[in-house]
Amino acid sequence: MKYWLVGASSGIGAALAQELVRRGAEVAISARKADDLREVAGDDMQVVPLDATDRDAVLAAAEQLGDVDVVVWCAGYWQQFDAAEWDADVFERHIQVNLLGLNNVLAAVIPRFVGRRRGHIVGIASVAGYRGLPGAEAYGATKAAQINLLEGLRAALSKHGVRVTTVCPGFVRTPMTDTNEFPMPFIIEADEAARAIADGLEKHRTEIVFPLPMAVTMKLARLVPVRAWAALTKQR
Numbered sequence: 377m378k379y380w381l382v383g384a385s386s387g388i389g390a391a392l393a394q395e396l397v398r399r400g401a402e403v404a405i406s407a408r409k410a411d412d413l414r415e416v417a418g419d420d421m422q423v424v425p426l427d428a429t430d431r432d433a434v435l436a437a438a439e440q441l442g443d444v445d446v447v448v449w450c451a452g453y454w455q456q457f458d459a460a461e462w463d464a465d466v467f468e469r470h471i472q473v474n475l476l477g478l479n480n481v482l483a484a485v486i487p488r489f490v491g492r493r494r495g496h497i498v499g500i501a502s503v504a505g506y507r508g509l510p511g512a513e514a515y516g517a518t519k520a521a522q523i524n525l526l527e528g529l530r531a532a533l534s535k536h537g538v539r540v541t542t543v544c545p546g547f548v549r550t551p552m553t554d555t556n557e558f559p560m561p562f563i564i565e566a567d568e569a570a571r572a573i574a575d576g577l578e579k580h581r582t583e584i585v586f587p588l589p590m591a592v593t594m595k596l597a598r599l600v601p602v603r604a605w606a607a608l609t610k611q612r
Contacts, residue, residue, distance in 0.1 A: 378402040380444040382428055382481050383451025385412035387550030388500060391570035392450065393421060399574060404441050407451065428477030438484035446496040446577075447485045449478050454552050457514045467514045474518035478525075486533070493537035498577065499526045500543040503585065503594040510609055511558070530582060541576070542583050545569055546590030562590040 379396055383389045385407035393405050397420045404422035405413055413423045424440060426433040428451050438444075453473035455466050478499065489495025504512050505519030523542060530540035547553060547560035548569045564587050576584035585591040600608065 377446065378404070378441075378444045379446045379448060380404045380406070380438075380441055380485075381448045381450050382406045382426075382434075382477075383449065385409045385416060387450075387552055388545065388548055388566055388569050388573075389448070389450030390416045391566035392448065392573055393417075395567070395570040395574045397421060399578075404444070406437055428480060429472050431480040431483065434480040434484050438488070443488070443492070444485070445494075446498060447481060448498040448500070449481055450500050451477055452500070452502075452552065454515050456511050456556070459510070459513050470514040470518045474515075475521055478522065482529075486538070489538045490533070490536045495537070496539040496541065497526075497529065497533075498541045498543060498573075500545065500573075501526065503544045503546050503590060505544070506594045507597045507600075507605060508609070539580075539582075541581065543573055543576070544583070544585045544591075544594075546585075546587055546594070561593075562587050 379401050381389050381393050381403065384393045384405035389405070389407070393403050393416060396403050403420070404424055405417060406424045406426045406428075407413055408425065408427050410423070410425040413425060417423050422441070424437045426437050428434060451473060453470055455469070457463070457466060482497070485495065485497065489497070499522055501522040502519040504516045505523045509516050523544070526540050526542040533540060547563040549563055549565050553560060553563070569586065572586040573584055585595070597605070
């Protein structure tokens with residue numbers, strides 16, 4: 377089984393790449409930072425540096441890699457957002473990486489998967505996409521869009537033999553979350569997140585949400601009426 381992980385120079389992507397290798401998979405990894413990729417890969421992975429927001433680079437990487445069985449979208453951008461001081465550039469950067477970068481990867485792999493009538497798309501979104509959260513307006517909006525997109529793809533591509541899995545982590549200790557200055561309940565380490573994802577993929581799950589306390593909390597949050605949710609999150 378050959379995996380291509382996009383956004384695997386650190387954090388969940390790097391930990392997942394190493395976990396998959398330990399389980400016997402053939403793995404290729406991509407991200408912007410070539411030196412970090414090589415450190416993650418050692419002698420065990422193929423390294424293909426690229427910027428996911430550059431469509432031509434993503435298409436070229438897909439051509440270079442040839443047939444892959446599973447593509448995993450791990451890339452992500454997060455910056456805390458103050459809606460009262462709306463920053464259009466920060467919001468746009470979330471869109472560029474989290475949505476348009478994913479769009480480029482999908483454009484590179486979906487035609488190949490459909491043509492072969494097999495393949496597996498795995499998208500790492502976030503429980504932050506379940507409900508609107510103050511301070512995460514930009515990030516949460518893109519994660520909600522990813523969840524919706526992957527759900528639609530699952531239905532549309534199943535008849536072509538292509539599987540789609542949505543991964544929604546809670547808080548994971550990574551370079552991206554190291555900058556957070558607010559409480560992060562139920563936070564777990566990146567290697568634990570990697571095991572949860574790899575286990576879920578082995579069990580052919582369509583949705584992987586972890587850790588369990590955060591999964592339950594955010595699933596229940598979806599049931600809270602809009603006005604009550606606004607009052608609750610206002611306290612934050």
